[in-house]
Amino acid sequence: HQFILNLLLFLQEEILLLHFICHSLNCAIQVEEFNQGQDGDVVIGGLFNFHSQPQVINQMNVDISPLASCPCLSDRHRFPNFFRTIPSDVYQAKTMARLAILFHWTWIGAVIANNDYGRLAIQAFQEEIEGSGVCLAFSEYLNRETFEEDARRAATTIQHSTVRVILIFTWYTNVRELFLQLTKRNVTDRQFLASEAWSTSSDLLQDVAILNVATGVLGVAIRSARIPGFKSFLQGLKPSNRPGDLFLREFWEKEFGCSLPTTPSPLSAILSLCTGRETLQGVQNIFTDTAHLRAAYNTYLAVYAAAHALHSLLSCPDKDSSPSGNSSTCSSPYNITQKELLEHLNKVNFTTPNGEEFFFQGADVPAAYDLVNWKTSPDGSLKLVLIGRVDGLELHLNKTSIQWTTGTSQVPISVCSESCPAGTRRANKKGEPVCCFDCIPCTDGEVSNETGSHQCRRCPVEFWSNPGNTACIPRKVDFLSFNETMGIVLTTGAVSGVVVTTAVFVIFLCYHNTPVVRANNSELSFLLLLSLMLCFLCALVFIGRPSVWSCRLQQAAFGISFVLCVSCLKVKTIVVLAAFRSARPGAGGLMKWFGPGQQRGSVCFFTSIQVIICTIWLSFSPPIPHHDLGFQGSKVNLECAMNSVVGFAVVLGYIGFLACLCLLLAFLARKLPDNFNEAKFITFSMLIFCAVWVAFVPAYVSSPGKYSVAVEIFAILASSYGLLLCIFAPKCFIILLKPERNTKKQLMGR
Template sequence: MRAHNESHLFICVCLFVFSFSSHLSLTGPFNCTSQRKLNLDGMHKFGDVILGGIFAINYYTASSELYFTSEPDDPICHGFDIRGFRQAQTMAFAVDEINRNSKLLPNISLGYSLYDSCFKLGISFRAALSMTSGRGEPFKLNESCYGNPPVLGIVGDSSSTRTIAISSILSLYSLPMVSYFATCSCLSDRRQFPSFFRTIPSDAFQVRAMLQILRRFGWTWVGLVISDDDYGRHTAQSFQSDLAKSGGGCLAYLEVLPWGHNVAEIQRIVDRMKKSTSRVVTVFAHTSNMLDLMEEVVKQNVTGLQWIASEAWSTAKVLHTPTYMHFLAGTLGIAIRRGELPGLRDFLLTIRPDNDTLSTQDNTLVKQFWEHIFRCKFVSGWTEMEGQTQERLCTGNEVLRNKETEFLDLSNLRPEYNVYKAVYALAHALHEHLQCVPGSGPFKGQSCARLQGLEPWQLVYYLQRVNFTTDFGDQVSFDENGDVLPIYDVMNWRWLPDGITEVTNVGDVKEMASKRIDLNLDEDKIFWNFESKKPPRSVCSESCPPGTRMAIKKGEPVCCFDCIPYSTECTSCPDDFWSNIQRDQCVPKSKEFLSYVEPLGISFTTASLLGALLCTIVLGIFTHHRTTPVVRANNSELSFLILLSLKLCFLCSLFFIGKPMLWTCQLRHAAFGISFVLCVSCILVKTMVVLAVFKASKPGGDRGLKWFGVMQQRGTVVFLTLIQAAVCITWLVSSSPAPNENTKYYSDRIVVECLVGSTVGFGVLLGYIGLLAILSFLLAFLARNLPDNFNEAKFITFSTLVFCAVWIAFIPAYINSPGKYADAVEVFAILASSFVLLLALFGPKCYIILLKPEKNTKKALMGRGSPRS
């Protein structure tokens, strides 16, 4: 309250000093006077902080003849606009709601100073200058003060052209301006408009949103009609630029709708629309321009068009007549986000010229409203119906409630919702300012601004960082260009059988924080004004039939072409392409490799994972029963190592599946070679130990047993494995395997394969594995008849015999299998040999451990019998 009284006193002192200095100047040697005052229609309410507003409430202006033989009269505005007045009242409602909110701006009262622009740039300029320079018509602030309030932020204007001009002036004062209806993308230029913000999406996003709709339905040949003003020209530039970047369409024609009623120009535009092959027409224009255009469309009976409406006319009810709807039914367009403002209707019902909440000196707009709606004449605060006696009074709320007016139709609050968000954005910026803690502020010396001395540029700082959510659930924040997080409703014009027009919301389009545009459409709700009840097809030229080719038309977009017959000469397609069925076009060849998604690849993958799982299960069984004789017999450590190497053998087969790449080509054979050598070397050492133990049991045979101790066994396995590792490294360094696209196997597809690089290296790798396997087989064959009940040499003999047979059969099969089938043969050999080793070596042992535990004793295993010849 103290700050409230101090601000009153400060304003009054300033006004007194100003009037006193003016008086002195008149009595001095020079007569210094200010320019004429600007008389403007408006509404005002006092507060600790004043917010300005510029709204288009009257349509037309009249002024005196400008012969300059006398002082020109101020312009007079006529043609009251209900929607503009409702937008102004929405700002008053938002201010009143904030003042009643104890959490937002506590102990601070907001006021407003609202002016009528009359849809004229000159009058909008007057309003802006009066609020920034304080040269407007003063009014009574409260009971003890009279003058011009300081304005810290302005809500407005409703036109891009006027906003561009006004914002250029306001930027000199760094005064923040939040527009609720100016969409020109040029206003996003922070260098020209550093203090401009808006709660409506820019035309740049509007264009991107409409392009999303065009792409959704595959419309690549689109007509574009724009209004001859800043809105239309900047939109057309953005539309063409975004279309070129996306490479997704062409413009059928680019036409400019003139201001005024240039009938000849409009006739030419409609004539081009009628002759064009485009079935989709996008119009960026105002409602007045559309009315002129539709008059000519009706005259020339241009039907069969799909209209795409910009937000400027997508909800214009003046176009919803039976005459126009015959052509406009099915129109798709984007509209400003609709919101709901609970309490606004009750607030509007309190609007009366003698309402104490309004400034008693300047309520001309409220008087104009009552005169326009109820034909009431005001005399000294009393009202009487036109043509009736004073006994028939306008009784305020009762009359307003009983009068069906557009003013109280709140079912489609779109610009009003943006006004509401603009006021709240300024309020939240002020609130953040009040939360500033001295010593940690954002300004020089980490200071905070005082409310009494708050500068407009300081409010711009806080406004740039505003982030809040409305009661309707929409997030409000501004990007680095002052643009709000954009969202549009997608509207569809439906013509009902009873002749009523219904504008239906069929979805929305919004931009995410990641700059990705998200289009949500319920296509089942869309009404199409065509016999097929489906979206039309809009192309410049149909696809050329077989035997012909496209010939681009000179001076036309790339999607316009003629179809001319092919010449009799045939040309060969490049290696990566193949002739189509009609042999009139080269199409890319398909690429073939052993894929994870084809049946063969799925089978191999399943078998590989199954084998690895079985190895894991056997390893678990052996670990659990590691103290039993079956596991401990003949070095259990080698058994565990064989299981680990077999698991690696199963898994390395996965490198042969999928599209060959450099690292998989290099790794597949190296992993395969080292894993199998580790496994076979363990088997070889096992077999040698069996023979050594048998010889040691004979007289004088224990001398050779010292060469087969545990360390010697480990060393032998490591040594044999390192030889294979050296072979692989030498092979990879000297002539590494690499992927290759082979076009020689088939003429209609490309085989992606791994070239082995060095055939010698691949041969040495396989030969070394084969050598170890043959040695294991021979030694196991010699030990097959050793007199043990459980003779492991017999199982080793069988497994190595099958192993050698598989890989001997592999060589001719691999050489004669082309492409992916060569990989399939190798994978089959790996899996088959791995399963044989796993089942032959560990199947009998697992059988005894799990099903015949009575045989899992040392006595049963070491029982003697007669050797067989």
Template sequence: MTDPFQLPYKHYQRGDVIIGVIGTQFAYVLDETAFSEYPKRNFIDELFLVPKTYQQLLSMEYAVKEINENPIILPNITLGFQVYESFANARTTYQNTLKLLSGLERLVPNYKCDKEKHLIAAIGGRSTDTSLHIATILDRYKIPQIAYCVLAPVMNVKTQLPSFYRMVPKGEHLYKGIVQLLLYFHWIWIGIIRSDDESGEKFVQTLIPMLFQKGICIAVTEKMPAISQAVDMLSSLEPLTAKGNSLSSPKVQVYVVNARAQTMGCLTWMIYFSGVFEGAEGVEKISIGKVWVMTAQWDFSFQTLHRAFDIQVYNGALSFSIHTSEVLRFPRFLQILGPKLQQGDDFFRAFWENVFSCSFYDSHENQKDVDTCTGQEKLESLPGTLFERSMTGQSYSTYNAVHAIAQALHKISTSNPKHRALIDRGILKHPNLQPWQLHPFLRSISFNNSAGDMVSFNEDGELIAGFDIINWVTFPNKSFSRVKVGKMDPETIEGQVFIVYDEAITWHSWFNQALPLALCNAKCHPGYRKEKKEGEPFCCYDCIPCSDGKISDQKDMNDCFQCPEDQFPNKNKVRCLPKGLNFLSFTEFLGITFVVLALSFSLITALVLGIFIKNQNTPIVKANNRDLTYSLLISLLLCFLCSLLFIGRPQILNCYLRQITFGVIFSIVVACVLAKTITVVLAFMATKPGTKIRKWVGKRLSNSILLGCSLIQASICAVWLSTSPPFPHLDMHSLAEEIIVECNEGSVTMFYCVLGYLGFLATVSFTVAFLARKLPDTFNEAKFITFSMLVFCSVWLSFVPTYLSTKGKYMVAVEIFSILASSAGLLGCIFSPKCYIIILRSQLNIKDQLIRRNL
């Protein structure tokens, strides 16, 4: 085959100033030569022509035509162009870049042989590698180069390539857009497909740390072989099938593809040949459940292989694209194209023959078994996979690049007098213009193109713009629709930097229009939290139920969170419910029961008091100090009634009165019992002849005991109220589902001092009564007092541990029960025998009878 370095693929149009273009329409594969062999140029074959990339040359040609027909931009100056092919090959790119400089087909380095070809700037290339190869030559001569490669060829472009400009946004915006798109759809378990070369390595080194930082895991990274390696694989389909099978894993449904032409070509071959090898099911097998997220290099430029390949594999794919707007007259320009109008354009002839599968009669290639090109074929009949009539992203960049050069030249012609040597009566003297003089005007360029978009460069020579997000919808007839479904534009106002229109997206038919999932495992439901699996990537986790008191109200929460203090988790731990108030209410059964008991015992006590008052002159009432008996009954009546202070919602007043009233009244009750017991003992001791104890028997001693014991308790309560009194309190934490409305004791020490003193009195009273239990029965209350105090002490001894082990209204209920039980015990044990004699055995309630029984 003919050496491709000598193939006559070029296109030239005269002009006062020339724009050089290094395009990539063809790709060749150079046979690898072993290190031990003599170097040679041995090309395997012309693998493919990329039909769609020819539109980039047409957009450049249309922009030049548009400018030359506009008398305002460059009056009296015409733009021309010189186009060479790079063949996606470094050596060819260097060689043809030098041809642009010399102006001749033969190379004469550092000489400008054709004075008519006044090169002012260059456009190219499409890939980062080709751009760098061109820039290596042009930057030495400070010739402006406007590329449309998506990613910069070097890290610090401004420093290393000061003459280099890019008609595309910052590559950083593309990486951020990919990450934000994945996060938007909650795709955190993805695969990456990249080329097996330095560019692919740079892609993953930049993207993967950004993914990890946002919690996105890489399930698999698949390397697409270099073109030369891919051609070697064609001899055996097994490697392609093996790679195809790895892509068919159902565990990974979303792939981010570094969609360079080389990568996409190999991926397409892999899917296609895997389908051929395994039958029709092979293609569908790989496409099932896959969402392809493509970088901005992709535009369905899959070579002529598309004629056999089912593009529906890529149905629903999402890609980032250089922002484009419709150039209204461009479709009309394409409509009138034909072989007669494109005389001298070698690219057009190759393009025409390729897309229409025909051959011109004077073609340099001897193509048999194909029709002859008539020139009447219509571009409108071509599917979009081969050629589009609206500008693609890279064509739009080429169009803007030509206009940027023209606008820079226009600014020179209207600039200040310091460029007088270049201007004559408002007309640019182009022969005197040097390419390096264009730089300050290009850097500061800012204009609106014919589509209404602003074109300007940032400080690094990159276009100030963002990326569009495109949804590719394919059809069985190999046509497709390019739908804009969002954008990534950091230059816009806050809140609109990243936008996706979900309703406009069409997913692959396999998903039935449901949002595809990209997860290592199923999401954790609300009520559960994530827990990392040992030895697995951080996106893989187990789902653990929330602990007590915590909830998770969304899927896939990293941790459960505590409900507010006044709320508690529901049964499923998915939401917080308001806590109810916990206090002993008058309206609930337990409260009503205690009210009934308290009133009933109060009524009984009042009846007993009435009976004793009515029978106050009888011996059984007069025995053991009648006044003490009345005091005891009145105190017991108040004890029963004070239990009502513990029922109902605690307020400041009843919190003050609860424990104070209880402590003082019960102290009076126990003091009365103690006084009665001591009176009984002294009364019997006073009956002995010659005793001096008789002077102690009387009301003065009993009143002193009653008053003294009561005042001590009252003093303790006074100190309590003055230092740290009880107060209403909301206990949020003791009960899981309720707020305890309680009276905080203020000082726990003082509370237990009150109980301790009461216990001390009860112990003394019990001891004295126990010692006097064997006195004669008729006048002896000691036996009944002993039994009553035994009941009293038993109740209050069991009260303390029970009180401490309960919470809320049940703790209050324990205290009310203890008050009622101990008071009822005293009432029953001391007064029921006397009431029995008074009411039922009244014949015994006479002095003679009592003396006779005592004898």
């Protein structure tokens, strides 16, 4: 008796609604269990088969369900006569997937019923999250026969998992057992996503044993709405007006604690008689609360859908005229076919008193859900709060009103790996889901300017990555400048060379009448010192920001200065050889060909050839400033590009030719008396000169950017210092430190 009473109390809301609506529509309603699910599972909810009275509709069975949500029922081939006013479970699964994406939950666990309800829902959930970066960490299945043991296993999995958000597709009884197991394990920091099967369960909301675990549940619920006139109908019910309603009689006696005089019941012997003045006005309980009707509202829509279809079917503007075109057929009340009724149901389209448009899409209706949240009320209990709605797949959610499992408004984080910051990229871990990854810093020249980037983007050639690899910044122009360490060192070397050469020039000028200076052709010595000064000075032209004129001047100054220098040494060597050859019999007139005029003319001739070479080179294909973008780095090399390598090679080749010729002549004169010539010093200086410039070529070619310029400057300074020290240091030593040897007697000693 108690079981039947509880069942009737549970179904009371739906039964009262059906009585209320069908009383005016004069339709017959049959409640059946639909058992056509896959694998023999019972599809959720009953099917309400609406039939008109037998004299109106014959042999017709069209099902309109307010609770059957199995996706399998959308198959028109298997269920051609089926309609429903509750969305398919596919839509609530997709809604949960969109919630996960919205709150950036990429690492989610699932506990599902091991039947069509759970399996089809999790399949739809996985299809929706595909490609969105959300991963399913685990799926625990609960069987109806062993749900207690399965709940313990699922609770253990949740406890040891790093997942913080759990999706649950199962019945409220299974959820209660799972929550009890989590309570025993003190697992209270998980966020649960609830399906409509338990998201509005009053039994769970009122269960104090699971309060700590259930706080903050976020769920999808059947759309709720008010039914116009239903509350007044309920409040106006009286057993005297409905003597055949046994449920109303039992409810009345239980609510008011009295016994009705008609049709004695088991309670009549212990209860006093009702006075007849009892009324449901002001009675507040779950059976009179019509503020949030869910299943009842779906039933209301189902009945009205049938009513509208019947009304359209039985209404003819002109009974004598037959329909034309593609318009719906008009039928006689005694001649209605199933095809006609289905046709009109498929075309049902009306606006509910709440202002919502209702129509069928095949067997289904457009997805419509409530989003609910289990919040803690001031008295410590849980209450169900509406926080948003779902229309189709559009979420309308008030995020700030959500209370999460932590008891705060801070959205919980559930990720396998923290999102990679800007400047890094994701690298999947081998053998693990895509949500589990490592963060690899972008290489130099590549950037990622957003979190969670899957790859780094290479900067354009004019740009380079900043230190954090988060943005591309313009590459700095790099050249050998005066204010950097290398530029300062080379500048100091060049200036020091000029100073030392000037000092030697002054010494020679002061002692120009001494035998040491005069004995070695003082005029060529002064010209050689001047050319060495120019060599040191031309090194400074290579330092600084390259420009059109500096690029042309540096190579011309270098080529001409060194040719002038080598020409002086060559002429000095020729003069020494000629002087000693003229001492032989029959060679007395040899020196007349190498007098001072001829010496100056020879230097000018050798130098003018280099001037011509440089003029032709710089006129047709001169070096120009060029930004070298090919070098990968944070800087762009600004250098003087050799448009004509041939021209540069000819300049170097001519210098090398003169140097080799000078070395050969000096080598031939090396055994002449030391006091009369400087051939040994010239030989040694030319060896240094040639060694420096032979080593220069490969070093110059292999050095990048400004370092090639530094190599050339170093070669200029090294060769210039070699000539200066080898040729003039011994003479300065005698002039300044050994003046007793600076006499004609000493020079003629041999």
